[in-house]
Amino acid sequence: MSLLSRAVARSRPSPGPLRPSAACARRHLTNNGFFRVSEEVRDALHAGTPVVALETTIYTHGFPYPENVALASLLESVVRANGGVPATIGILDGVARVGMHPEELIRLASSAGQAATLKLSRRDLSYVGGLRLTGTLFTGGTTIAATMLLAQLAGIRIFGTGGLGGVHRGAENSMDISADLTELGRTPVTVISSGCKSFLDIPRTLEYLETQGVGVGTFADGRPGNVDFPAFWSRDSGVKSPTTIANEADAAAIIHAQHALQIQSGLLFANPVPVDHAIPKEEMDLVIAEALRQADASHASGKDNTPFVLNKIKELTKGRSIPANRALIESNVKRAAIVARELAILEAKEREAHGATSSSFLPVLQHNVASEGKTSNASAISSGAPSTPATSPSPSITPVEIPDLVVAGALAVDFSCDYAPFSSNANHIEPLPHTSNPATITQSLGGVAHNIAKAAHLLGASIQLHSAVGEDLSGRAAVSQLEKEGMSISGINMRPKPARTAQYVAVNNANKDLALAMADMSILETIPQQTISDLTTSLFNETSPRPAVFVADANWSSTALHAWLQAALHPSTTTIFEPVSTAKSLRIFPPTISSTAPFTVFPCPLVDIITPNTYELSALHDHAHQSSFFEHKSWFAVIDALGIPPSGLRVPLSLATSSEMVDRGIPQQAIKLLPFFPTILTKLGPEGVLLVKILSANAPELHDDAERRHVLARNATGSESIGGVYVRLFKPEKVLQPEDIISVNGVGDTFCGAVAVGVKSGKRVQDVVGAAQRAASLSLTSSESVSPALRGLRGDFEKP
Template sequence: MTLIGRAVGRPFLRNRGWSRTITSGRRLLSNNSFFQVSDEVREALNSKKPVVALETTIYTHGFPYPDNVALASLLESVVRVNGGVPATIGIIDGVARVGLSPEELIRLASSAGKENTLKLSRRDLSYVCGLRLAGKKFNGGTTIAGTMLLAHLAGIKVFGTGGLGGVHRGAESSMDISADLTELGRTPVTVISSGCKSFLDIPRTLEYLETEGVGVATFADGRKGNVDFPAFFSRDSGVKSPTTIQDEIEAAAIIHAQHALQIQSGLLFANPVPEEAAIPKETMDSIIEEAIRQADASGASGKDNTPFILTKIKELSKGASIPANRALIESNVRRATIVARELAVLEAKQEEAQGHGSSYFTPVQSSLASTHEAPMSKVQSTSPEPQSAGSRTSVDGSKVDIVVAGALALDISCDFAPLSTSPNRIDPEQHTSNPAVITQTLGGVAHNIAKAVHFLDSSVRLCSTIGDDLSGRAALQQLEASGMLTDGIRTLPSPHKTAQYVAVNNANKDLTLAMADMSILETSTPSSIHDTWLTSPSLTSNPPKCLIADANWTPESLHAWLTHGKHINALTIFEPVSTAKSTRLLTAIAASSKHNNDHAAAVFPNHIVDLATPNAHELAALHSHAHQLDLFSTKHWFRVLDALGIPSSGLRVPLAYTTTPDLVDAGLPQQAIKLLPFIPTLVTKLGPKGVLLTRLLPLDDPALSDPEEAKFILARNANGDVDVGVGGLYVRLFEPERVFAPEEVVSVNGVGDTFLGALAVGLVRGGRVQDGIGLAQRAAGLTLGSRESVSEGLRELRGWVEGGR
């Protein structure tokens, strides 16, 4: 199912007749000893960002640990990827919290099934909060009713969940009616769910909601005419929905009017389960009848009735209900986020119509709002004008300092979260499932580099390829929202898929294993790169100062990017990405050099890349591959080394002084030196050991006559061969400003990319490599302590960059 598509028209808001205090009827509650709104959620609400409430009963009473942690992380990531701020709501130690931190989420989810972890509706909140004062501390997952109430007290208008409670069959005698329905009748929060549980009495549920004054509508989801109100696992229930809405923009318009009219009841928007995960109505009906029969026979009633029936449905459906449940929850949360985003657009339009602009946040009026519209055919034809401050422009030849070519991807980070009973507290076990905290962010090596450049206030253009799918559209929205240029993004139709990267980290957040699907970039050819990017005005009329290419391109495509960079006299930089992909550069060099007469075009000063930033493993892979390609036996390589006069005994002793004996024993500086004729500047990232800079200095480099730099110059041009262009060999180890303790490390994803982005900014502003490494290390440290692939804290370094420190 296409979940995000092209735009449909938004309602036009006129200035006349609107009240500025449309929320005057809302009861907002300040933080106190019983009620706490997280800083992130509070800031988002104050800034009028789209916020989506999420319940926690599904974690405490729906899914087992650690599956519930994975689901919680997934749903929060769905909100973030679609441009919203998640507000997961629950009770921790008798305090109602709106916006749980990752640690609080894990704590609540891991307490599932324990005696002091309760299922909490409206009636229970004062009980669990009040007893905290008497020394009894409860944790609890909030039901739809409890979540609605707390969301309303915080000022949140949209809530995404799975299935609504309702009127139970036989309620005319049992009076078993969910509190969710009465809460909808008195709390002005919009709930987006897949209808109500299919074993309930759906006709009576809709009748009860009508009595309570609750507006009910069902998303058409591409269907024509009046549609059925969904039955949770099935898209149809046999009961027509009271009203039908086409998309999220219509939903947002209804919510906006509801609050403008100060109607103090909620709205229910039913979102049918995704078609590919749905269970046919006929199949589900027979399963439900049998589950209800067994519940009656066992005497399961009241609060025990729903869990019993759901367990039986799982058994009778042979597990098919579980993926359907997951799919519908994710779909509902995604749709809720888009509705919240569209509502923020309408509210911003009203503010603008009244002459009161938002002081902080202007929602992006995305062209990708509807979840069931025709897909984009071309980015340039559908990208709207920017709605947020920033440098985003159309592809008109506007000049940027840095072009970054490579992967734009969805990053999925799996951080091992060991149980108290786990045999290994650091590393996940192989060949089995491990508990983890899973997050999703927009990433990809090239994207992360470009984002770091953008945060440091340098102009940058990201050149990449995405699929016409959910991930690709969400990526464009996030880029636009941040003010970054999107005119370098090419969209390919199905079956091409937006790139994805999955990282598995140990308990110390160190990478254990990563899997990447960047195949969409490999569909590019030198010809398509030439036609799409290299002939555009942005790279011809106003060439950048620096071109960065990552190793996700094929060797042929990588060669096309880098040779073009040299052709326009830009600084060319290569990011190796991984040990497997790092060698693509040398493959490109070898193929090009063979075509250009015995490797001559590959060797300094005729190199195609000026600088590369491998880690220790990637450096070793580059060295090994160069040996396999026989690059160390060409006459041109020997000519460069001969010019430096390096003795046959090597440089072991001086290298030990400018780096460390351990690095020399590992052979890292030696490997780097051997690669310099092909890559004249290597900045090798060594984690907590620092950064190793190895350079071939040109004949006119000022460092050759700088007394402060003399100790790092281990060799100079010794044979007078000036045509080779080599003036000296520079080797220096930069120790880190500080080493992070394991508990300080939030994520290692994007740290190396942040480093390169910051280094590139320093270089295009006229700095030397050795002067820019300090800035790059500080920027990398900020990302190391951030949940994001690139920390927004980089903005604070702008003055540091300008000051040349």
């Protein structure tokens, strides 16, 4: 998945012919028994799409498992979100891989710390490749030198990493000089890093690079004049950079000229560590001096020197070097992706200038608008006319239609951690507390509202998602991924710092059942009330057509949630509430209520349809009971009109559901909540879905022979609005076995989105539950929170 949006609002390059400079370069290596380029990377290179190389020693010898998996996923997402394709490079079973599949990357990262996992430089590639032919299979991470070489063989010209190797202090005696520097002198790949490790000899490193003919520049990063070459954890080193680069466009121009001139050496562009994570030079100088002193005292030299010094720096900075390290790697990869994109744009413009017939640019879509019969920004750009932002369509463009569904709630970055015990013993099901557990970790775009909206979108509905993200990497990534999923981003509000994009971490046991979840959804709870008011006013007003269905999740604050629901309240709009969790579900209720308060203080119903699980249903019931909501006169008015006999409904409920379910009180709790939620769809897991709803006085179910058995009580008071109670258990068509289940994340959201689509199409709730269960089952067997296979169910949700 993609985890960063465009940092610069520029057009994306479209497929085009081979770059002139690339055509003159050294012949690239084709796939063979020692070298493999993934299909995605090959296609991207052929199409002229930006590609960024990523090394793997930071995963095998830098960060422990599973932190390295999360970092790998993040860095690849950073590249994707900035318009590029990541090419993570490593060695698996003696084969150099350029562009690794998630399974391959997880396999490599999970080998971190093992003696058999090698750190591989240029000199090692033929060794591990050759011994593969004798049956000895080596796996390892590639250093900067090896990554540069393999990237160049594949035709990749830009490489984002953390810190470069360099000349060690005292190298005049030890000759300890990193192979990275020599590689830069003979391999035409641009490396973007935060300089070199600051415990190295920075002046001699720059002198050596000059001798090798390597062009070195440092990004100004908003600073005036000639800036310092960075010192990894510090933005300054006391050594001026040979050149200063203003921005990514200038960097791309330098790379373009380098390759056009066929200069067979690399470029080093230094990117200073982000200000928020930088450690002052004066402080780091003292730390490094002490770390080097202890290294000398411990006789840590050669290949043992760098790991020893890094560990001491971590200790002496009390761990501050670690977040700084992560931040600078992420920042470097982001900048590499933007440079790669700028380079592709520059070369596309050059092709146009030389009369290329293909369109050079395609805009990034800002809205899910069909292009038929419309004038697009693409034609304006390719013809040389000034473009207009996609968010401000010209008068000649047909306005965007009002969506069928509006969904408001959480848009989040999801991490799914599936416990993968080493032992095959059936007793090893649950992850162990207070320790690290082996797991398979995946990352995707999620959030309850997003999943609901995506399910509805895949089922053919026109949707609009309203949510908020932070002005951070994850937020930009989320917006970019929404665009890739084909959904409108016009309802996404980007909040400035300190707002953080929502994140959700699910820890599942060996059977893929949720064992623990952690959620940071606070961003929705901190949006100013005026902003919510402005949003609801613009969306729900008397002059605009209303959506057929409005869905809200419980990640909003109680005040914001009620503002949304009250604004959406209208005879032509069905409102749906997804409770999210036992704690958040209670936000649907007003904070206080008096038993003598007038009806208008506590509107009934609060929402038309609610989709809790059994825990959320119990939480809602218990809260209503403890808060005396069941003593309110408006509650009694509805309950009395349902026609429940004095003897109760235990026997009919047992026949409609099961004795065990009645013993647990599930249908009884739902019936007591009907005055607040007239249609309740309780998700029972493998037991199915329980529908409990109020029938209107003229409901056809009251007179339909096929439906009468589900009508457990009828109004006998002559009510003009209430006809009775409908209770129906929908058992699943098939109960999946644990081995068939890939992920439970997003299953309930898929169900809710499918129900919304069915209701939008004019179907009765009971007529859409079966199809919604099938949709949820598809997500159970998908590695994604919402299965792409939902498209195949569109026929089940069409208007009757």
